[in-house]
Amino acid sequence: MIFGFPRSYPADPVELALPDVAAARSLMGAKLQPLEKALAERHAQLAPLLSTELDGEILLQRCADVIRIGYARLARRHGTLSDEYHAYHNEEHILDILGGRISRLIAASGVFALGLRDWCVLNMFAACHDLRQREEPVYEAGVGANERASIEETFRLLDACGFSPQDDADLYLALDLTISGSTFDARPPPGGAAFNAAELVQSGGALAAKLTQKLDKHRPGWQGDERLVHAHKLALIAADLDTANVAESFDRFAASAENLCLEREMLCRRDLDDGESAQPVLGFLTDGQDRFFFDLHRFSSELGRQAFGPAKEQNAARLKSLSLGLRARIAMRGKPESGRQVLNAYGETVAGLI
Incomplete structure (x- = not known):
């Protein structure tokens, strides 16, 4: 090795x-x-x-x-x-x-x-x-x-x-x-x-x-x-x-974020219907995704940039809208009682953007 x-x-x-x-x-x-x-x-x-x-x-x-x-x-x-x-x-x-x-x-x-x-x-x-x-x-x-x-x-x-x-x-x-x-x-x-x-x-x-x-x-x-x-x-x-999920069609990109979130909550042994999952799910689907997409993720190869860079750029504005929209939806409804409520709000927000 x-x-x-x-x-x-x-x-x-x-x-x-x-x-x-x-x-x-x-x-x-x-x-x-x-x-x-x-x-x-x-x-x-x-x-x-x-x-x-x-x-x-x-x-x-x-x-x-x-x-x-x-x-x-x-x-x-x-x-x-x-x-x-x-x-x-x-x-x-x-x-x-x-x-x-x-x-x-x-x-x-x-x-x-x-x-x-x-x-x-x-x-x-x-x-x-x-x-x-x-x-x-x-x-x-x-x-x-x-x-x-x-x-x-x-x-x-x-x-x-x-x-x-x-x-x-x-x-x-x-x-x-x-x-x-x-x-x-x-x-x-x-x-x-x-x-x-x-x-x-x-x-x-x-x-x-x-x-x-x-x-x-x-x-x-x-x-x-x-x-x-x-x-x-x-x-x-x-x-x-x-990491080219960032360059998938926006619905597939959003779905991959949701699946990562679901996997994380499962591995952390948090029940999506329990209150302790609400803030981790919200944080992952807003600040976490924003940080990964805009700060951490970079294409490392020229072939990767050529193949996936333009599609990532097309997703950038809608990801910002998704994060802002989800926060606004949560704020309007009050503090979420569970991670599942956050995921439901996330799905509704995604549907309004595609």
Whole structure:
């Protein structure tokens, strides 16, 4: 691994139960169809690059198998087949990146902007960067425990799907750095307060923006390693893909904020029908979203800025209107009695803006 970590993350029961594509297909059944559609579309988009890579078809097949298994594992851990459903970090998030956002990146930059192996890295990043979501916080080189666990599981996935740490070292290296760079501020909160990744969309930005400094500190001379320099480039693009919800259509952007909020409240064990959730929900959907959108979020790569920057700018004015409108609606109705009341008011305000 690029950064030295103080502990390892072995396979959990979900990984052991879903070791291969056959198990993934058996579990998912018809629920795999949206992913298969996205994979077929991606294969067609990447077809012009197949002649540039020896055994390009084999590469794409192995990549697709990694994605299928990762998709099934996330669905089983925290998605539609889980008893611990996460409203944001579930298999739909994989489709958001793999389908819509990477397709937008290809449309904006052209398929030849990156090599076939690079596109495979980004595709596998979409499926693997959030594989693990419930690890105890540990701070090391700015990389979160969830991301470290996801990296280790991704490496095992690559091995299981026919990749080799020797022959495909560039893929392992790039996935290591792209997943590391997707970390939001990983420092545990003071006093052992409730912690989760969703909370950090309003307290810290993605590590990708600081990767140069982190590599300077932990891997001196890294800029003399061509593979690591290239992996760094891909990590910046991957971070832009991960945070490009800011550039979705406004209704989808607003829905992603709501899902993050729901996930945060669940992980903090706050009941949406209880009074203690009212102010955290209101704060997240107003000050928290404003701070992330306008202060913390920046596109890190030129390809990301070109593909998603204009759409983010189009959302800016409506986000300001949403925050002001929600505050006004709450003020008019009086102090909310629960987080659910705030969410209802949020939905009404969004509906008035689309």
